Amino acid sequence: MYGNHGTTSVPVDAPAADDPTVDRDFMALLDDDGRVEPRDAMPDAYRRGLVRQIAQHAHSEIIGMQPEGSWIGRAPSLKRKAILMAKVQDEAGHGLYLYAAAETLGVDRADLLDRLHTGRQKYSSIFNYPTPTWADIGAIGWLVDGAAITNQVPITKCSYGPYARAMVRICKEESFHQRQGFEILHTLSHGSPQQHAMAQDAVDRWWWPSLMMFGPPDDDSPNSARSMRWGIKRFSNDELRQRFVDMTAPQSHALGLSLPDPELAFDALTGHWRYGEIDFTELFEVIKGNGPLNAQRMAHRTDAHERGDWVREAALGYAAKHARTEAVA
Amino acid sequence: MTTRDWPLWEVFVRARRGLSHSHVGSLHAPDAEMAVRNARDVFTRREEGVSIWVVPAAAISASSPDEKDAFFDPAADKVYRHPTFYSVPAGVEHL
Numbered sequence: 524m525y526g527n528h529g530t531t532s533v534p535v536d537a538p539a540a541d542d543p544t545v546d547r548d549f550m551a552l553l554d555d556d557g558r559v560e561p562r563d564a565m566p567d568a569y570r571r572g573l574v575r576q577i578a579q580h581a582h583s584e585i586i587g588m589q590p591e592g593s594w595i596g597r598a599p600s601l602k603r604k605a606i607l608m609a610k611v612q613d614e615a616g617h618g619l620y621l622y623a624a625a626e627t628l629g630v631d632r633a634d635l636l637d638r639l640h641t642g643r644q645k646y647s648s649i650f651n652y653p654t655p656t657w658a659d660i661g662a663i664g665w666l667v668d669g670a671a672i673t674n675q676v677p678i679t680k681c682s683y684g685p686y687a688r689a690m691v692r693i694c695k696e697e698s699f700h701q702r703q704g705f706e707i708l709h710t711l712s713h714g715s716p717q718q719h720a721m722a723q724d725a726v727d728r729w730w731w732p733s734l735m736m737f738g739p740p741d742d743d744s745p746n747s748a749r750s751m752r753w754g755i756k757r758f759s760n761d762e763l764r765q766r767f768v769d770m771t772a773p774q775s776h777a778l779g780l781s782l783p784d785p786e787l788a789f790d791a792l793t794g795h796w797r798y799g800e801i802d803f804t805e806l807f808e809v810i811k812g813n814g815p816l817n818a819q820r821m822a823h824r825t826d827a828h829e830r831g832d833w834v835r836e837a838a839l840g841y842a843a844k845h846a847r848t849e850a851v852a
Numbered sequence: 853m854t855t856r857d858w859p860l861w862e863v864f865v866r867a868r869r870g871l872s873h874s875h876v877g878s879l880h881a882p883d884a885e886m887a888v889r890n891a892r893d894v895f896t897r898r899e900e901g902v903s904i905w906v907v908p909a910a911a912i913s914a915s916s917p918d919e920k921d922a923f924f925d926p927a928a929d930k931v932y933r934h935p936t937f938y939s940v941p942a943g944v945e946h947l
Contacts, residue, residue, distance in 0.1 A: 562917045616894050623878045626860070632880065633857040689877070696898075839858065842883035
Protein backbone atom coordinates (compact mmCIF):
# COMPACT_ATOMS: atom_id res chain seq x y z
CA MET A 524 0.00 0.00 0.00
CA TYR A 525 1.89 2.96 -1.23
CA GLY A 526 -0.86 5.42 -2.08
CA ASN A 527 -1.26 7.82 -4.98
CA HIS A 528 -0.81 5.06 -7.50
CA GLY A 529 -0.37 6.10 -11.08
CA THR A 530 1.03 9.51 -10.29
CA THR A 531 4.64 8.49 -10.73
CA SER A 532 4.36 6.46 -13.92
CA VAL A 533 7.55 6.73 -15.93
CA PRO A 534 8.32 4.78 -19.12
CA VAL A 535 10.91 2.08 -18.58
CA ASP A 536 13.08 3.59 -21.29
CA ALA A 537 12.91 7.18 -20.01
CA PRO A 538 16.32 8.82 -20.08
CA ALA A 539 18.20 8.82 -16.79
CA ALA A 540 17.67 12.01 -14.81
CA ASP A 541 20.97 12.79 -13.15
CA ASP A 542 20.46 14.40 -9.79
CA PRO A 543 23.64 14.30 -7.67
CA THR A 544 21.74 15.06 -4.42
CA VAL A 545 19.50 12.06 -4.91
CA ASP A 546 22.52 9.85 -5.56
CA ARG A 547 24.37 11.05 -2.47
CA ASP A 548 21.41 10.61 -0.08
CA PHE A 549 20.61 7.32 -1.71
CA MET A 550 24.09 5.87 -1.35
CA ALA A 551 24.17 7.02 2.29
CA LEU A 552 20.91 5.10 2.87
CA LEU A 553 22.36 1.97 1.24
CA ASP A 554 25.64 2.26 3.15
CA ASP A 555 23.53 2.29 6.32
CA ASP A 556 21.91 -0.96 5.10
CA GLY A 557 18.61 0.92 4.89
CA ARG A 558 15.69 -0.13 2.71
CA VAL A 559 14.37 1.76 -0.29
CA GLU A 560 10.59 1.99 -0.47
CA PRO A 561 8.22 2.97 -3.31
CA ARG A 562 8.05 6.71 -4.06
CA ASP A 563 11.44 7.32 -2.43
CA ALA A 564 13.81 9.35 -4.56
CA MET A 565 16.18 6.91 -6.25
CA PRO A 566 18.69 7.09 -9.11
CA ASP A 567 16.98 6.36 -12.39
CA ALA A 568 19.46 3.63 -13.26
CA TYR A 569 18.65 1.86 -9.95
CA ARG A 570 14.94 2.02 -10.70
CA ARG A 571 15.32 0.83 -14.27
CA GLY A 572 17.72 -1.94 -13.30
CA LEU A 573 15.24 -3.17 -10.69
CA VAL A 574 12.31 -3.05 -13.11
CA ARG A 575 14.30 -5.10 -15.61
CA GLN A 576 15.37 -7.67 -13.02
CA ILE A 577 12.00 -8.02 -11.28
CA ALA A 578 10.15 -8.21 -14.60
CA GLN A 579 12.53 -10.87 -15.92
CA HIS A 580 12.03 -12.77 -12.69
CA ALA A 581 8.22 -12.49 -12.99
CA HIS A 582 8.30 -13.60 -16.64
CA SER A 583 10.40 -16.62 -15.62
CA GLU A 584 7.76 -17.70 -13.09
CA ILE A 585 5.01 -17.42 -15.72
CA ILE A 586 6.92 -19.15 -18.54
CA GLY A 587 8.14 -21.67 -15.95
CA MET A 588 4.58 -22.97 -15.61
CA GLN A 589 4.81 -24.51 -19.10
CA PRO A 590 7.38 -27.31 -18.79
CA GLU A 591 5.64 -28.66 -15.69
CA GLY A 592 2.09 -27.77 -16.69
CA SER A 593 2.43 -30.12 -19.64
CA TRP A 594 2.72 -33.03 -17.15
CA ILE A 595 -0.38 -32.29 -15.04
CA GLY A 596 -2.56 -34.50 -17.23
CA ARG A 597 0.07 -37.25 -17.32
CA ALA A 598 1.19 -37.39 -13.67
CA PRO A 599 1.52 -41.04 -12.58
CA SER A 600 -0.94 -40.84 -9.66
CA LEU A 601 -3.67 -38.63 -8.25
CA LYS A 602 -1.34 -37.61 -5.41
CA ARG A 603 1.43 -36.54 -7.82
CA LYS A 604 -1.14 -34.70 -9.92
CA ALA A 605 -2.50 -32.73 -6.95
CA ILE A 606 1.05 -31.84 -5.88
CA LEU A 607 2.03 -30.73 -9.39
CA MET A 608 -1.09 -28.58 -9.72
CA ALA A 609 -0.29 -26.90 -6.39
CA LYS A 610 3.26 -26.26 -7.55
CA VAL A 611 2.27 -24.78 -10.91
CA GLN A 612 -0.32 -22.63 -9.13
CA ASP A 613 2.45 -21.39 -6.83
CA GLU A 614 4.52 -20.35 -9.86
CA ALA A 615 1.58 -18.28 -11.11
CA GLY A 616 1.32 -16.70 -7.68
CA HIS A 617 5.04 -15.93 -7.66
CA GLY A 618 4.71 -14.21 -11.00
CA LEU A 619 1.87 -12.09 -9.58
CA TYR A 620 3.84 -11.08 -6.44
CA LEU A 621 6.72 -10.01 -8.67
CA TYR A 622 4.66 -8.07 -11.21
CA ALA A 623 3.07 -6.24 -8.26
CA ALA A 624 6.54 -5.45 -6.86
CA ALA A 625 7.64 -4.10 -10.26
CA GLU A 626 4.52 -1.94 -10.45
CA THR A 627 5.52 -0.10 -7.27
CA LEU A 628 8.36 1.33 -9.38
CA GLY A 629 5.91 3.12 -11.67
CA VAL A 630 5.43 0.63 -14.50
CA ASP A 631 2.27 -1.20 -15.57
CA ARG A 632 1.97 -4.96 -15.62
CA ALA A 633 0.31 -4.77 -19.03
CA ASP A 634 3.40 -3.01 -20.41
CA LEU A 635 5.71 -5.62 -18.90
CA LEU A 636 3.64 -8.40 -20.48
CA ASP A 637 3.84 -6.57 -23.83
CA ARG A 638 7.59 -6.51 -23.43
CA LEU A 639 7.69 -10.23 -22.76
CA HIS A 640 5.42 -11.02 -25.70
CA THR A 641 7.42 -8.89 -28.13
CA GLY A 642 10.75 -10.30 -26.95
CA ARG A 643 12.02 -7.02 -25.48
CA GLN A 644 12.31 -8.57 -22.01
CA LYS A 645 13.68 -12.01 -21.28
CA TYR A 646 12.94 -14.90 -18.96
CA SER A 647 15.27 -17.50 -17.50
CA SER A 648 16.81 -19.64 -20.24
CA ILE A 649 16.32 -22.79 -18.20
CA PHE A 650 12.66 -22.95 -19.28
CA ASN A 651 13.66 -23.42 -22.91
CA TYR A 652 14.63 -27.02 -22.25
CA PRO A 653 12.08 -29.83 -22.82
CA THR A 654 10.52 -32.18 -20.26
CA PRO A 655 10.19 -35.46 -22.19
CA THR A 656 9.78 -37.79 -19.17
CA TRP A 657 8.15 -37.77 -15.72
CA ALA A 658 11.65 -37.80 -14.20
CA ASP A 659 12.18 -34.33 -15.67
CA ILE A 660 9.57 -33.04 -13.21
CA GLY A 661 11.69 -34.50 -10.41
CA ALA A 662 14.89 -33.01 -11.82
CA ILE A 663 13.29 -29.58 -12.25
CA GLY A 664 12.14 -29.59 -8.62
CA TRP A 665 15.41 -30.81 -7.20
CA LEU A 666 17.91 -28.96 -9.41
CA VAL A 667 16.14 -26.02 -11.07
CA ASP A 668 14.12 -25.02 -8.01
CA GLY A 669 17.14 -25.77 -5.83
CA ALA A 670 19.26 -23.38 -7.90
CA ALA A 671 16.46 -20.81 -7.89
CA ILE A 672 16.21 -20.97 -4.08
CA THR A 673 19.99 -20.53 -3.76
CA ASN A 674 19.74 -17.45 -5.98
CA GLN A 675 16.64 -16.06 -4.30
CA VAL A 676 17.31 -16.42 -0.58
CA PRO A 677 19.82 -13.51 -0.58
CA ILE A 678 17.26 -11.33 -2.42
CA THR A 679 15.03 -11.52 0.67
CA LYS A 680 17.54 -9.01 2.10
CA CYS A 681 17.88 -6.84 -1.00
CA SER A 682 17.68 -3.06 -0.72
CA TYR A 683 14.28 -2.64 -2.39
CA GLY A 684 11.50 -3.36 0.14
CA PRO A 685 8.70 -4.70 -2.10
CA TYR A 686 11.09 -7.03 -3.99
CA ALA A 687 12.54 -8.33 -0.73
CA ARG A 688 9.06 -8.92 0.74
CA ALA A 689 7.85 -10.73 -2.38
CA MET A 690 10.94 -12.91 -2.21
CA VAL A 691 10.26 -13.88 1.42
CA ARG A 692 6.89 -15.32 0.39
CA ILE A 693 8.38 -17.00 -2.67
CA CYS A 694 11.23 -18.67 -0.81
CA LYS A 695 8.86 -20.04 1.83
CA GLU A 696 6.78 -21.65 -0.89
CA GLU A 697 9.69 -22.87 -3.02
CA SER A 698 11.03 -25.19 -0.36
CA PHE A 699 8.15 -27.62 -0.93
CA HIS A 700 8.91 -27.49 -4.65
CA GLN A 701 12.44 -28.70 -4.18
CA ARG A 702 11.46 -31.46 -1.78
CA GLN A 703 8.71 -32.84 -4.01
CA GLY A 704 11.23 -33.00 -6.88
CA PHE A 705 13.76 -34.80 -4.71
CA GLU A 706 11.07 -37.26 -3.63
CA ILE A 707 10.06 -38.00 -7.24
CA LEU A 708 13.69 -38.76 -8.14
CA HIS A 709 14.24 -40.81 -4.99
CA THR A 710 11.18 -42.94 -5.74
CA LEU A 711 12.23 -43.50 -9.36
CA SER A 712 15.84 -44.13 -8.47
CA HIS A 713 14.83 -46.89 -6.05
CA GLY A 714 12.23 -48.36 -8.40
CA SER A 715 12.72 -50.65 -11.40
CA PRO A 716 15.96 -50.51 -13.45
CA GLN A 717 14.07 -48.62 -16.16
CA GLN A 718 12.80 -46.07 -13.65
CA HIS A 719 16.29 -45.64 -12.23
CA ALA A 720 17.67 -45.09 -15.75
CA MET A 721 14.96 -42.52 -16.44
CA ALA A 722 15.87 -40.59 -13.27
CA GLN A 723 19.59 -40.71 -14.17
CA ASP A 724 18.89 -39.50 -17.70
CA ALA A 725 16.91 -36.51 -16.42
CA VAL A 726 19.63 -35.55 -13.93
CA ASP A 727 22.26 -35.88 -16.68
CA ARG A 728 20.33 -33.43 -18.85
CA TRP A 729 19.45 -30.87 -16.14
CA TRP A 730 22.71 -30.68 -14.17
CA TRP A 731 24.73 -28.35 -16.41
CA PRO A 732 21.83 -26.04 -17.36
CA SER A 733 21.11 -25.70 -13.61
CA LEU A 734 24.68 -24.58 -12.95
CA MET A 735 24.28 -22.02 -15.74
CA MET A 736 21.26 -20.53 -13.94
CA PHE A 737 23.73 -18.63 -11.75
CA GLY A 738 24.89 -16.64 -14.76
CA PRO A 739 28.31 -16.13 -16.30
CA PRO A 740 31.51 -16.43 -14.23
CA ASP A 741 32.34 -13.45 -12.02
CA ASP A 742 35.09 -12.10 -14.27
CA ASP A 743 32.62 -12.05 -17.18
CA SER A 744 29.59 -10.54 -15.43
CA PRO A 745 29.53 -6.82 -16.31
CA ASN A 746 26.50 -5.75 -14.22
CA SER A 747 27.34 -7.65 -11.04
CA ALA A 748 29.51 -5.01 -9.38
CA ARG A 749 26.85 -2.33 -9.69
CA SER A 750 24.09 -4.66 -8.45
CA MET A 751 26.27 -5.47 -5.43
CA ARG A 752 26.90 -1.80 -4.75
CA TRP A 753 23.16 -1.19 -4.85
CA GLY A 754 22.34 -4.02 -2.50
CA ILE A 755 20.29 -5.86 -5.12
CA LYS A 756 22.82 -8.66 -5.34
CA ARG A 757 24.48 -9.88 -2.14
CA PHE A 758 26.74 -12.68 -3.41
CA SER A 759 28.58 -13.20 -6.70
CA ASN A 760 27.45 -15.69 -9.36
CA ASP A 761 30.34 -18.03 -8.61
CA GLU A 762 29.80 -17.90 -4.84
CA LEU A 763 26.15 -18.89 -5.25
CA ARG A 764 27.01 -21.58 -7.79
CA GLN A 765 29.52 -23.07 -5.36
CA ARG A 766 26.94 -22.99 -2.58
CA PHE A 767 24.52 -24.91 -4.80
CA VAL A 768 27.10 -27.56 -5.79
CA ASP A 769 28.06 -28.02 -2.13
CA MET A 770 24.43 -28.66 -1.22
CA THR A 771 23.43 -30.91 -4.12
CA ALA A 772 26.52 -33.11 -4.54
CA PRO A 773 25.93 -34.96 -1.23
CA GLN A 774 22.17 -35.11 -1.96
CA SER A 775 22.89 -37.00 -5.19
CA HIS A 776 24.44 -39.79 -3.12
CA ALA A 777 21.25 -40.11 -1.08
CA LEU A 778 19.34 -40.33 -4.36
CA GLY A 779 21.63 -43.05 -5.64
CA LEU A 780 22.22 -41.02 -8.80
CA SER A 781 25.44 -39.65 -10.26
CA LEU A 782 26.10 -36.14 -11.52
CA PRO A 783 27.48 -35.92 -15.08
CA ASP A 784 30.82 -34.35 -14.19
CA PRO A 785 33.91 -36.60 -13.97
CA GLU A 786 35.82 -33.78 -12.27
CA LEU A 787 33.32 -33.39 -9.42
CA ALA A 788 35.22 -34.14 -6.20
CA PHE A 789 35.24 -33.01 -2.59
CA ASP A 790 38.23 -30.85 -1.73
CA ALA A 791 39.02 -31.48 1.93
CA LEU A 792 41.36 -28.50 1.98
CA THR A 793 38.71 -25.92 1.12
CA GLY A 794 35.68 -27.87 2.32
CA HIS A 795 34.06 -27.32 -1.08
CA TRP A 796 33.12 -29.53 -4.02
CA ARG A 797 35.24 -28.83 -7.10
CA TYR A 798 33.43 -29.08 -10.42
CA GLY A 799 34.46 -29.17 -14.07
CA GLU A 800 34.46 -26.27 -16.49
CA ILE A 801 31.04 -25.07 -17.64
CA ASP A 802 30.45 -24.66 -21.37
CA PHE A 803 28.84 -21.22 -21.38
CA THR A 804 28.58 -21.08 -25.18
CA GLU A 805 25.45 -23.19 -24.71
CA LEU A 806 23.94 -20.68 -22.26
CA PHE A 807 24.59 -17.77 -24.61
CA GLU A 808 23.08 -19.69 -27.53
CA VAL A 809 19.89 -20.34 -25.53
CA ILE A 810 19.74 -16.68 -24.42
CA LYS A 811 20.05 -15.63 -28.05
CA GLY A 812 16.94 -17.66 -28.80
CA ASN A 813 18.54 -20.83 -30.14
CA GLY A 814 17.50 -23.12 -27.28
CA PRO A 815 15.39 -26.21 -27.95
CA LEU A 816 12.04 -24.59 -27.15
CA ASN A 817 12.37 -20.77 -27.18
CA ALA A 818 9.90 -20.32 -30.05
CA GLN A 819 7.39 -22.80 -28.67
CA ARG A 820 7.36 -21.25 -25.17
CA MET A 821 6.74 -17.77 -26.54
CA ALA A 822 4.09 -18.94 -29.00
CA HIS A 823 2.22 -20.76 -26.23
CA ARG A 824 2.44 -17.72 -23.93
CA THR A 825 1.20 -15.13 -26.43
CA ASP A 826 -1.53 -17.48 -27.65
CA ALA A 827 -2.81 -18.05 -24.08
CA HIS A 828 -2.76 -14.30 -23.48
CA GLU A 829 -4.65 -13.45 -26.66
CA ARG A 830 -7.21 -16.17 -26.12
CA GLY A 831 -7.82 -14.82 -22.61
CA ASP A 832 -8.57 -11.36 -23.92
CA TRP A 833 -12.34 -11.84 -24.09
CA VAL A 834 -12.40 -13.01 -20.45
CA ARG A 835 -10.61 -9.88 -19.26
CA GLU A 836 -12.94 -7.75 -21.33
CA ALA A 837 -16.09 -9.55 -20.16
CA ALA A 838 -15.09 -9.22 -16.51
CA LEU A 839 -14.57 -5.48 -16.98
CA GLY A 840 -17.93 -5.18 -18.76
CA TYR A 841 -19.66 -7.02 -15.93
CA ALA A 842 -17.99 -4.79 -13.33
CA ALA A 843 -18.98 -1.63 -15.25
CA LYS A 844 -22.59 -2.78 -15.57
CA HIS A 845 -22.84 -3.48 -11.84
CA ALA A 846 -21.25 -0.16 -10.98
CA ARG A 847 -23.99 1.56 -13.04
CA THR A 848 -26.78 -0.47 -11.40
CA GLU A 849 -25.51 0.38 -7.94
CA ALA A 850 -25.26 4.07 -8.84
CA VAL A 851 -28.93 4.08 -9.91
CA ALA A 852 -30.17 2.14 -6.85
CA MET B 853 -3.89 -6.45 -27.06
CA THR B 854 -7.20 -4.62 -26.81
CA THR B 855 -7.78 -4.66 -23.04
CA ARG B 856 -5.31 -2.98 -20.72
CA ASP B 857 -5.08 -4.20 -17.15
CA TRP B 858 -7.83 -4.39 -14.55
CA PRO B 859 -7.69 -1.85 -11.67
CA LEU B 860 -5.16 -2.37 -8.89
CA TRP B 861 -6.29 -3.35 -5.35
CA GLU B 862 -4.31 -3.37 -2.14
CA VAL B 863 -4.87 -6.51 -0.05
CA PHE B 864 -5.01 -6.79 3.75
CA VAL B 865 -5.20 -10.13 5.55
CA ARG B 866 -6.08 -10.98 9.14
CA ALA B 867 -3.76 -13.90 9.86
CA ARG B 868 -5.87 -15.17 12.74
CA ARG B 869 -8.54 -13.93 15.12
CA GLY B 870 -7.14 -11.48 17.64
CA LEU B 871 -4.79 -9.84 15.11
CA SER B 872 -5.49 -6.81 12.92
CA HIS B 873 -5.51 -6.95 9.13
CA SER B 874 -2.04 -6.36 7.67
CA HIS B 875 -1.02 -5.29 4.20
CA VAL B 876 0.25 -8.29 2.22
CA GLY B 877 0.52 -6.95 -1.33
CA SER B 878 -1.57 -5.92 -4.31
CA LEU B 879 -3.31 -7.47 -7.29
CA HIS B 880 -5.40 -6.60 -10.33
CA ALA B 881 -9.12 -7.44 -10.48
CA PRO B 882 -12.14 -6.11 -12.40
CA ASP B 883 -14.24 -5.48 -9.26
CA ALA B 884 -14.23 -5.84 -5.47
CA GLU B 885 -15.78 -9.31 -5.44
CA MET B 886 -13.18 -10.71 -7.84
CA ALA B 887 -10.44 -8.89 -5.93
CA VAL B 888 -11.43 -10.74 -2.74
CA ARG B 889 -11.54 -14.09 -4.56
CA ASN B 890 -8.22 -13.48 -6.30
CA ALA B 891 -6.69 -12.36 -3.00
CA ARG B 892 -7.74 -15.67 -1.45
CA ASP B 893 -5.99 -17.58 -4.24
CA VAL B 894 -2.89 -15.39 -4.34
CA PHE B 895 -2.27 -14.74 -0.63
CA THR B 896 -3.95 -17.50 1.43
CA ARG B 897 -3.15 -20.76 -0.38
CA ARG B 898 -1.64 -22.11 2.86
CA GLU B 899 -4.22 -20.94 5.39
CA GLU B 900 -2.42 -17.63 5.96
CA GLY B 901 -5.64 -15.80 6.76
CA VAL B 902 -9.17 -15.87 8.17
CA SER B 903 -10.36 -12.54 6.75
CA ILE B 904 -9.46 -10.37 3.74
CA TRP B 905 -9.92 -6.66 2.97
CA VAL B 906 -9.36 -5.20 -0.49
CA VAL B 907 -9.08 -1.46 -1.17
CA PRO B 908 -8.79 0.24 -4.58
CA ALA B 909 -5.17 1.40 -4.73
CA ALA B 910 -6.33 4.68 -6.27
CA ALA B 911 -8.42 5.41 -3.13
CA ILE B 912 -5.43 5.50 -0.80
CA SER B 913 -3.93 8.82 0.22
CA ALA B 914 -0.44 8.72 1.66
CA SER B 915 2.07 11.04 3.27
CA SER B 916 4.76 12.14 0.88
CA PRO B 917 8.20 10.54 1.22
CA ASP B 918 9.79 13.85 0.09
CA GLU B 919 8.42 15.60 3.16
CA LYS B 920 8.97 12.81 5.61
CA ASP B 921 11.56 14.66 7.66
CA ALA B 922 9.49 17.83 8.05
CA PHE B 923 6.28 15.88 8.45
CA PHE B 924 7.48 13.67 11.29
CA ASP B 925 9.84 16.23 12.84
CA PRO B 926 7.44 17.48 15.53
CA ALA B 927 7.73 14.16 17.38
CA ALA B 928 11.52 14.06 17.26
CA ASP B 929 12.22 16.41 20.20
CA LYS B 930 9.51 15.18 22.58
CA VAL B 931 11.31 12.45 24.44
CA TYR B 932 9.15 13.25 27.49
CA ARG B 933 6.39 11.27 25.79
CA HIS B 934 8.27 8.09 26.71
CA PRO B 935 8.30 6.66 30.26
CA THR B 936 12.08 6.21 30.09
CA PHE B 937 12.48 10.03 30.15
CA TYR B 938 11.60 10.16 33.87
CA SER B 939 13.94 9.33 36.72
CA VAL B 940 12.51 7.19 39.48
CA PRO B 941 14.11 6.96 42.96
CA ALA B 942 15.71 3.63 43.74
CA GLY B 943 13.38 1.12 45.38
CA VAL B 944 10.15 2.48 43.88
CA GLU B 945 8.23 -0.31 42.19
CA HIS B 946 5.19 -0.72 39.93
CA LEU B 947 5.63 2.78 38.45
